[in-house]
Amino acid sequence: MEPVLRVRRLRKHYGAGGGLVRAVDDVDLDVAPGEALAVVGPSGCGKSTLLHMLGALDRPDGGRVWLGGERIDRLSETAAARLRRRAIGFVFQAFHLVDELTARENVELPALLAGASPRAARRRAAALLDRVGLADRAGHLPAALSGGQRQRVAVARALVNDPGLLLADEPTGNLDTAAAGDVLRLFAELRAEGRTLVVVTHDARIAAAADRLITMRDGAFVDQTVFAPSGLV
Amino acid sequence: MQDVLLALLAKEPAHGYDLRARLRAALGPLGGDLNDGQVYVTLRRLEKAGLVTARLVGQGDRPDRKVYEPTPAGRERVARWLADVDPAARPAPTDLYLKLVAAASSRLADPVDIVDAQRRELLRRLADVQRAALAEPAGSGPALLLEGAVLRLQADLRWLDACAAHWTDRKK
Known part of the structure; x- marks a missing residue:
């Protein structure tokens, strides 16, 4: 099967000379449709930089990235923004919800920006908030939600345009154990549903909920673990 | 313990006192559990099993001491031990730690x-x-x-x- 995501000799370096940091150093990667991939490694190993390039948030210094067969490593700012809205869902460590908007409005926003009608956006937001167990919190502002609830809203928002790829950067990094457990459960469900998922994480539990795990050190992939096929969840 | 000592000897031949000092340094406060005789007993067992050879080295006015060196069979066993992942998947921290120390110091893995x-x-x-x-x-x-x-x-x-x-x- 054609990979959803194909990466060849991807590279991002910072600084120069003795201070050169090889954040991502010529890595190759294929992510199959429906695969849940976790990337782990110590702080500064380059995993967040990698994720940003996979999501067209950051431009590589070298190498190529294809998403659904389309080159995405040399897009203009506007083309990248359009692609992200249409094809990629993002979940960040710090949630990045809009504080002035309710949970439902936060989830609706990317759908409206992508051209959905207000009615369709509202319907999808309601379904997704129900999906992440927050139907009764739809009218709350982020400040009135717990960390775990905010992250679940962020996951719902990431799914609102039904992207082919979901990218998550330390999704449990700001959460206590119980809230991390809720997010873990949600990711395990998304995996079981066959969502294509790339998660960068320190959290061994999230990592162990993937189909495959890659360990990064100093910008390179140094180890890989393949877990049992996803049908077992 | 046998494997740890073998690995330390694989780096360079040593006598019992040296080995004991190196283990103590690696283990810090946990090395207090290390019985003084344990290193010597283990070395004698390794010798009997044909995994190390010992030769006497004179040191002037003090008594000769035994310097140990692994045999080919001993080296093979160390290599196997280093490559072996604990199938129980949950080794005691001290055991794994000593294996890592031994691997690093012997440069065998x-x-x-x-x-x-x-x-x-x-x-x-x-x-x-x-x-x-x-x-x-x-x-x-x-x-x-x-x-x-x-x-x-x-x-x-x-x-x-x-x-x-x-x-x-x-x-x-």
């Missing part, structure tokens, strides 16, 4: 590779236990029990990350 192999096993275990935990209704007794197993595996994995960082820094 990269400690980071050993950590990675061990981590793969622990992650597989964690994936299994977690899958079972997620299948249980939240708040059930079995879920609580599995949570205990998950937390312990997480702690082990965190320690392995610390081990990997320690020996990665030393390589630089």
Whole structure:
């Protein structure tokens, strides 16, 4: 099967000379449709930089990235923004919800920006908030939600345009154990549903909920673990 | 203990006192449990098993001392031990730590590779236990029990990350 995501000799370096940091150093990667991939490694190993390039948030210094067969490593700012809205869902460590908007409005926003009608956006937001167990919190502002609830809203928002790829950067990094457990459960469900998922994480539990795990050190992939096929969840 | 001593000897021949001092230095306060006679008894066993040879080295006015060196069979056994991942997937920290120290000092294996192999096993275990935990209704007794197993595996994995960082820094 054609990979959803194909990466060849991807590279991002910072600084120069003795201070050169090889954040991502010529890595190759294929992510199959429906695969849940976790990337782990110590702080500064380059995993967040990698994720940003996979999501067209950051431009590589070298190498190529294809998403659904389309080159995405040399897009203009506007083309990248359009692609992200249409094809990629993002979940960040710090949630990045809009504080002035309710949970439902936060989830609706990317759908409206992508051209959905207000009615369709509202319907999808309601379904997704129900999906992440927050139907009764739809009218709350982020400040009135717990960390775990905010992250679940962020996951719902990431799914609102039904992207082919979901990218998550330390999704449990700001959460206590119980809230991390809720997010873990949600990711395990998304995996079981066959969502294509790339998660960068320190959290061994999230990592162990993937189909495959890659360990990064100093910008390179140094180890890989393949877990049992996803049908077992 | 036999494997640890063999690995330390694989780096360079040494006498019992040296080995004991090196083990103590590696173990710090935990080395207090190390029985003085244990190193010598183990060395004699290794000699009997044909895994090390000993020769007497004179040192002037003091009594001669025995310097030990691994035999080919001894070296083979060390290599096997270093490559072996604990199938129980949860080795006691001291055992794994000594293996990493031995690997680093003998240069027969990269400690980071050993950590990675061990981590793969622990992650597989964690994936299994977690899958079972997620299948249980939240708040059930079995879920609580599995949570205990998950937390312990997480702690082990965190320690392995610390081990990997320690020996990665030393390589630089």
